[in-house]
Amino acid sequence: MSPSRDRVRLAWARAGWWGFAAATAVMVAFALLSRAPGPEVGLVVAAVAAATALAIRIVPERLDSALVLLPLVPAWGYLGLAAPITLLTEILAALAALSALVWVADASSPTRASGLRRAGDVLALPAVGAAIALVAGLLIPPGELRIGVAALLLVAALALVAVVLARLQPAREAPASSL
C-alpha cells in the first residue's frame, strides 16, 4: 500500500465516525430546542462546531483527539443558554458531554486501537454522576443553598482525590529476602 493511501486510511480511522455521529445528533437535538433567536441559529452553531471538531480530528496527524472539546464546549454553552430550562435540556446537556467523551474514546491511531468498546468502564461513573445530578435537580426544591454548597464541596473533593492519585509516587519496595 502506498504511503499516501495509508495516510488517508489512517486519517479516516482517526475521525471516529460513531463518536462524531453521537455528538452531532445530541447537538442537533439541543439546537432544535433553542428559543430566541430561533433553532436556525442553533443548528448553524451546532454544524460549525461539529465540522470544526471533525477537522481537528482528521487534518493534523499528531493533534490530540480531546481537542474536539475546544469547539464543542462553547457550542454547548450557547445552546444550553439558548434552550429553556427543562428536564429534557438538562438531560441533553449531560448527553452532549458524554457523547463528546465517547468521541474522544473513539480514537483509532497507528499506535493504539480504538478504545470505544471498552470505554464503558470510564464512562459509567460520569453517566451515574450526571444521573444523580438530574435526579437531585428534579427532587430537591429550589432555593436550597446548603445543598448547592455541599454539591460544590463534593465535586471539589473528587477533583482533589484525582489530583492526589495522579501525583502519588511508587512506594519503595522492601528488598527481596535471600532466605
Place this chain on the structure above:
Amino acid sequence: MNASRSAGLRLTARSWVCYAGAATLIAAGVAARDPVPLFGAVPLLLAPIAALLAAPAGSEPLRISWRDSGEAGAVTIEGTIAVPPGLHPRELEVSLPCPPELRELAPFRCTPESGSMGFRAEWMAPAPALLSIELPRVEWRDAVGLAGRPLGVEGSPLTIERYPPEVGRLGGLRLQRTIALPGESRSRTLGEAGEFYGVRAARAEDPWRGTNWRAWARTGARYVNEFSLERTGDVLLYLDARPSSLGRQIDRELFGVSRATAIGIADAFLREKMRVGLAVFGEFVQTVPLGAGRSHRSRLRDALIAARVADTAAPAERGAVGLRRTITPGTTTILVSPLADESASQLIVHLRRRGYPTIVLSPSPIPAQLAIAPPLSEDRAVVTRIVRLYRRQQVARAWSEAPVIDWNEYWSLAGFTAFLHHGMYARRHT
C-alpha cells in the same frame, strides 16, 4: 513485583482539557444563572476520576522480542510485546520514535493480538548507518485516554547495521604481513580454527567440543586438539572523529557513515579470522586492541556505537603517538576521514612516520554540503563544479602521502574493494 496501584499513575493532557471545558461550562452557567450548562460539566469533571479508578494494579515488566530486517537502506522493525494477565493489549500505547539518522517511510503501527501486542516500524537509512535503537516506550492508557501509567519493558536494545554490500568482498584480501622484528614472522597462530597442528593437555576452560577422544582413551587424561591458522596480517580501522571546518551537522553525518562502514569492514575481515583493531581519534585516541572472534566483533560494534564527533580538535600528531601504546606498528591501517582540513592530511603523515601503512577511505562531504545548502538552480552547475574541484585538490594533496579512495556514493564501496584487490596497494606489496 508488588507495585502499588498508583505507581506512576498520572492524568494526561486530555484530563486537563476536560477540566478546562467543565470550568467554562460552570462559569457560563453561574454567570447566566442557568443550570443547563452545569449538567454538561458534570461528566467532564467525573471522567478523569473514573479513568484513574479504572487503572489496573501494577504488573511485571513486559517482555519484548524484536528484530530488524530489510535490504540496503530499508529498515523494517517488527516485534511483539508479551502482555501479562491483568492487562489487555488494547490498553497499551506503544511508541518508538524514529532516530534522526533514519527517515520514517510509514507511520508506526501496532496490532493488538490475544496476549500480545505486535508492532511494526518502516524506516529508511539514506546513508550507511550503525545505531542502537532503545526499547519502545509502553504506557497503559484508559479507553478515553484520560489517565496513563508507564510500564517497564524487558529486553535488549536493537542494533541497526546498514553498510555497503561490497564490503563482503574484502574478506579474501591478502594483507601485508605483520612482522614484529626483522627476520621473525609470527603470522602462524594456534587456536580453534585452521589446519590440525597437534594435541595438548586440556585446561579447565577448554570447551568439550575440542576434546581429542582417542588421545583421552589411550592416555587416560583429557587432551584437546590445536589448530594452526596462517594469518596474513592485521587491520586497524582508524576513524577521524575530530571536528572540521565542514560544520557540526556535516561532521556528524559523515562520521555516522564512517562508523557504519567501519563495522562492515571489520565484519568482513573478522569472518576470515583476521585480527582487527579500532582507533577513534577525537580529542584523544580511543582504541580497541587487535582481536578476532565474535565477542571481539561485539566489542568493536559497541565502541563504534558509543563513538561521537569530538567537541575539540586535537593536533594530528597526538593521533599517531597515542596509537603505539596498543597497536603494533606495521599493522595495515584504514583511515576513514573526510579529509576536510589540512590537519587530516597531517594525520596521514604522522601515521606513516610511526610505521602504520595507511590507506585512506574518504567519504566525500559534497552530497551533504549540497543537501544542506542547495545552490540556486542557475548557479548549481557552477557551484557543484567549484566544490568538486576543491575536493579533488584536497584528495590530490593527501595522495602524496597515502593512497586515497574518494568515496562519493555512500551505498557503494566498489572503488575501495577494487583498489584493495587490484589497485596500487595490492601491486606495491605483492
